[in-house]
Amino acid sequence: MAVLIYAEHDNQHLKPDTHKLVTAASQMGDELHVLVAGEGVDAIAKQAATIAGVSKVIVADNAAYAHQLAEPVSALVADLGKDYSHVLAAATTTGKNFMPRVAAMLDVAQISDIIRVDSADTFVRPIYAGNAIATVQSEDAIKVLTVRSAAFDAAAEGNSASIENSDVVKAMDISGFVGEELTESERPELTAADVIISGGRGMQNGENFALLEGIADKLGAAIGASRAAVDAGFVPNDMQVGQTGKIVAPQLYIAVGISGAIQHLAGMKDSKIIVAINKDEEAPIFQVADYGLVGDLFDILPQLEAAL
Amino acid sequence: MKILVPVKRAIDYNVKVRVKPDNSAVDLTNAKMAINPFCEIAVEEAVRLKEKGTASEVVVVSIGEKACQEQIRTALALGADRGLHIETSDSLDSLQVAKLLQKVVEEEAPQLVILGKQSIDSDNNQTGQMLAALTGMPQGTFASEVQVEEGSVAVTREIDGGLQTVKLSLPAVVTTDLRLNEPRYASLPNIMKAKRKPLDVKAAADYGVDLTSKVKTLKVEAPAQRQGGVKVADVAELVEKLKTEAKVI
Numbered sequence: 001m002a003v004l005i006y007a008e009h010d011n012q013h014l015k016p017d018t019h020k021l022v023t024a025a026s027q028m029g030d031e032l033h034v035l036v037a038g039e040g041v042d043a044i045a046k047q048a049a050t051i052a053g054v055s056k057v058i059v060a061d062n063a064a065y066a067h068q069l070a071e072p073v074s075a076l077v078a079d080l081g082k083d084y085s086h087v088l089a090a091a092t093t094t095g096k097n098f099m100p101r102v103a104a105m106l107d108v109a110q111i112s113d114i115i116r117v118d119s120a121d122t123f124v125r126p127i128y129a130g131n132a133i134a135t136v137q138s139e140d141a142i143k144v145l146t147v148r149s150a151a152f153d154a155a156a157e158g159n160s161a162s163i164e165n166s167d168v169v170k171a172m173d174i175s176g177f178v179g180e181e182l183t184e185s186e187r188p189e190l191t192a193a194d195v196i197i198s199g200g201r202g203m204q205n206g207e208n209f210a211l212l213e214g215i216a217d218k219l220g221a222a223i224g225a226s227r228a229a230v231d232a233g234f235v236p237n238d239m240q241v242g243q244t245g246k247i248v249a250p251q252l253y254i255a256v257g258i259s260g261a262i263q264h265l266a267g268m269k270d271s272k273i274i275v276a277i278n279k280d281e282e283a284p285i286f287q288v289a290d291y292g293l294v295g296d297l298f299d300i301l302p303q304l305e306a307a308l
Numbered sequence: 309m310k311i312l313v314p315v316k317r318a319i320d321y322n323v324k325v326r327v328k329p330d331n332s333a334v335d336l337t338n339a340k341m342a343i344n345p346f347c348e349i350a351v352e353e354a355v356r357l358k359e360k361g362t363a364s365e366v367v368v369v370s371i372g373e374k375a376c377q378e379q380i381r382t383a384l385a386l387g388a389d390r391g392l393h394i395e396t397s398d399s400l401d402s403l404q405v406a407k408l409l410q411k412v413v414e415e416e417a418p419q420l421v422i423l424g425k426q427s428i429d430s431d432n433n434q435t436g437q438m439l440a441a442l443t444g445m446p447q448g449t450f451a452s453e454v455q456v457e458e459g460s461v462a463v464t465r466e467i468d469g470g471l472q473t474v475k476l477s478l479p480a481v482v483t484t485d486l487r488l489n490e491p492r493y494a495s496l497p498n499i500m501k502a503k504r505k506p507l508d509v510k511a512a513a514d515y516g517v518d519l520t521s522k523v524k525t526l527k528v529e530a531p532a533q534r535q536g537g538v539k540v541a542d543v544a545e546l547v548e549k550l551k552t553e554a555k556v557i
Binding site: 010067069070071074092093094096097098099100101102103104105107108109110111112113122126127128129130131132133134135136137138139140172173174175176177178179180181182183191195219227230231236237238243244246251252262263269272273274275281286287288289290291292293294300303304307308 | 319321322324325327334401402403406428429430431432433434435436437438439440441442444445446447449450452462465466467468469470471472473474475476477485486487521522523524525526527528529530531534535536537538539540542543544546547549550554556557
């Protein structure tokens with residue numbers, strides 16, 4: 001059975017999610033094809049061809065796919081996907097955006113955000129903000145899935161799969177790209193970072209997030225935030241970790257001034273080690289933290305930075 | 309312009325859910341239910357568009373058991389004009405809901421359909437996109453800003469790296485993110501008035517949509533519990549433990 005994997009990229013680099021999807025896909029079928037859709041994506045296609053286990057990379061290089069708009073991309077994926085047993089994309093904002101459209105076009109259900117593959121038709125996924133884990137079986141001829149990449153290891157590199165061009169072009173005039181505002185950061189991406197330090201409402205304002213920066217620099221960490229910190233305008237929303245933000249599972253997650261609401265825990269409770277720094281010793285975050293430190297973050301953070 | 313807002317009855321977001329002992333599902337007996345938070349934001353956005361004079365009518369639809377009429381009444385109290393309840397006893401998956409909504413769209417011919425981006429129970433994040441595909445409409449998902457223009461709508465979307473703005477021709481489907489707006493509270497007079505607003509009830513079977521699901525839930529379990537951790541006395545002890553015990557730094 002052949003599996004089609006949608007490669008996530010920013011038109012310059014292949015995102016590490018793709019390697020993790022290959023691992024998930026290898027548990028569903030033996031022939032793995034990666035689709036790279038975008039504009040000027042030769043380098044990305046070459047990089048995808050190096051992922052171990054991939055037998056073919058399909059390139060759809062056209063201006064219609066430049067901004068990954070759901071309408072043309074879903075039409076492309078549905079067109080190619082009808083010859084596959086499984087179609088996969090990462091459960092990122094890109095994958096979540098176009099994949100249900102693919103599923104509807106193929107008239108099949110979609111299974112979202114899978115964290116485990118039990119067999120080619122049985123998958124495990126969290127529901128109720130991660131407070132329950134459902135095992136579901138699909139009888140659809142084509143399984144359309146989005147994958148929580150944090151739950152799978154990255155596949156190795158060192159392959160040279162064949163690269164083939166697709167001539168399918170699905171340009172559409174019902175939607176158009178106007179512009180984007182991306183957050184500039186030198187730090188690792190949240191979803192790929194080994195260490196994350198996050199601030200919550202306890203940080204009190206945006207300037208105080210600077211207290212996390214020194215520590216993040218020393219640990220090579222990404223900086224995250226709780227929804228409370230985002231809603232209060234301390235930091236931009238793409239830093240939000242939680243059910244409605246990003247789902248992360250780093251080696252080390254340091255929660256600073258975060259109480260630990262269900263919404264936030266859904267985004268980080270699969271981290272290997274959780275450290276909580278909070279002045280309220282009753283805060284729910286301490287129930288999931290491996291190491292808890294009760295105290296004023298404004299005293300603790302400078303000490304921590306000095307100690308590292 | 310007519311706006312259609314599908315809303316879902318879901319468990320209240322503050323409730324700590326329990327899995328049934330037989331692992332068949334989550335136990336919803338006596339659980340507090342509410343309008344799904346993302347749907348509430350969708351209703352608010354539609355009502356604001358009406359207050360601005362952009363929209364002329366806001367129609368709310370909900371699919372499910374009789375009890376979801378409560379959530380339709382809530383939406384009416386927030387300012388929607390009329391409700392439609394499509395009654396079904398089964399819990400439907402997103403594709404079936406989208407297919408029923410497709411029929412409603414055919415009947416009502418709205419210029420804009422605003423949905424929540426996901427329900428906080430099944431966490432699927434699918435229905436809006438599927439409805440857009442079935443009706444051939446463009447979609448603006450995870451919206452944090454919606455600006456209706458002549459014949460089109462500009463939607464600012466929350467994406468992983470920041471924000472993206474797309475322009476969609478009308479009719480279009482928009483799904484709401486949390487930062488789109490802050491929903492109002494329904495006042496008592498508005499709750500009273502909502503009781504007199506029209507609410508049609510139809511059976512799901514009347515729509516001629518195949519409601520058999522190809523996806524079976526085999527079991528639902530509680531997630532693995534994390535081991536209770538330790539509290540450390542100071543920063544020195546924390547760093548020491550992270551280095552030698554957890555070996556993560």
